[in-house]
Amino acid sequence: xxxxxxxxxxxxxxxxxxxxxxxxxxxxxxxxxxxxxxxxxxxxxxxxxxxxxxxxxxxxxxxxxxxxxxxxxxxxxxxxxxxxxxxxxxxxxxxxxxxxxxxxxxxxxxxx
Amino acid sequence: xxxxxxxxxxxxxxxxxxxxxxxxxxxxxxxxxxxxxxxxxxxxxxxxxxxxxxxxxxxxxxxxxxxxxxxxxxxxxxxxxxxxxxxxxxxxxxxxxxxxxxxxxxxxxxxx
DNA sequence: TTGACGTGCAACCGATGGTTGCGTTCAAGC
DNA sequence: GCTTGAACGCAACCATCGGTTGCACGTCAA
Numbered sequence: 001x002x003x004x005x006x007x008x009x010x011x012x013x014x015x016x017x018x019x020x021x022x023x024x025x026x027x028x029x030x031x032x033x034x035x036x037x038x039x040x041x042x043x044x045x046x047x048x049x050x051x052x053x054x055x056x057x058x059x060x061x062x063x064x065x066x067x068x069x070x071x072x073x074x075x076x077x078x079x080x081x082x083x084x085x086x087x088x089x090x091x092x093x094x095x096x097x098x099x100x101x102x103x104x105x106x107x108x109x110x111x112x
Numbered sequence: 113x114x115x116x117x118x119x120x121x122x123x124x125x126x127x128x129x130x131x132x133x134x135x136x137x138x139x140x141x142x143x144x145x146x147x148x149x150x151x152x153x154x155x156x157x158x159x160x161x162x163x164x165x166x167x168x169x170x171x172x173x174x175x176x177x178x179x180x181x182x183x184x185x186x187x188x189x190x191x192x193x194x195x196x197x198x199x200x201x202x203x204x205x206x207x208x209x210x211x212x213x214x215x216x217x218x219x220x221x222x223x224x
Numbered sequence: 225t226t227g228a229c230g231t232g233c234a235a236c237c238g239a240t241g242g243t244t245g246c247g248t249t250c251a252a253g254c
Numbered sequence: 255g256c257t258t259g260a261a262c263g264c265a266a267c268c269a270t271c272g273g274t275t276g277c278a279c280g281t282c283a284a
Binding site: 013014015016022026027029079085086092093095 | 126127128
């Protein structure tokens with residue numbers, strides 16, 4: 001229980017550049033290392049490494065077309081990642097609620 | 113728009129050790145570098161560094177008692193972080209839904 | 225064929241997560 | 255008092271990672 005999300009997915013999403021890459025890939029419906037690097041403050045090689053990481057955890061998949069390597073978001077895997085993130089958030093939210101309730105109970109006890 | 117979440121909060125939460133530390137601090141209602149390291153596969157010094165990071169982004173706060181330095185989760189800041197995470201997830205979810213709808217429309221178009 | 229574009233590979237650099245080792249402080253014992 | 259031990263901080267060190275530059279390899283087009 002607790003944070004059962006795959007650490008690979010977390011660290012893949014945890015990096016700000018990778019997050020923006022996913023954003024771009026989602027809005028543009030895919031892209032290459034070159035096209036992505038043109039919209040990011042990092043070099044093509046850095047983007048290529050990140051694409052390798054994202055590919056490693058299955059968040060994107062590649063299709064080679066001539067001299068281009070086009071990457072697209074794997075919707076199924078990405079949906080899974082989002083669902084897991086959502087689950088963690090729900091857990092944390094619940095804990096905050098519990099702490100809040102306990103704090104209120106103590107507060108009430110003090111007033112007695 | 114897009115991922116407007118503070119990168120500091122993301123990277124703080126993105127690290128697996130820090131996530132587990134937050135888990136422990138929430139369930140135990142606080143702890144020291146030593147008590148946390150006993151429940152984690154890393155040394156006290158590593159935990160201390162992470163506590164420094166978490167303190168830097170305001171997710172925890174310290175109280176010195178004798179020779180102990182007790183850390184507790186800052187509920188307000190933590191709630192803010194959770195809310196921001198939630199917002200990003202909502203955004204991504206919406207994008208997935210849009211893509212899904214478009215895909216279905218194309219599918220229908222093909223069938224005509 | 226030649227040139228330009230897109231990639232991949234390798235070396236290098238700085239930051240970071242992690243370790244070990246040592247010094248310091250403070251509570252508690254004799 | 256003094257000493258012991260627990261909790262901490264600081265410093266050096268190592269591996270990994272995000273990022274860069276430089277270069278070599280394919281591939282499409284003139």
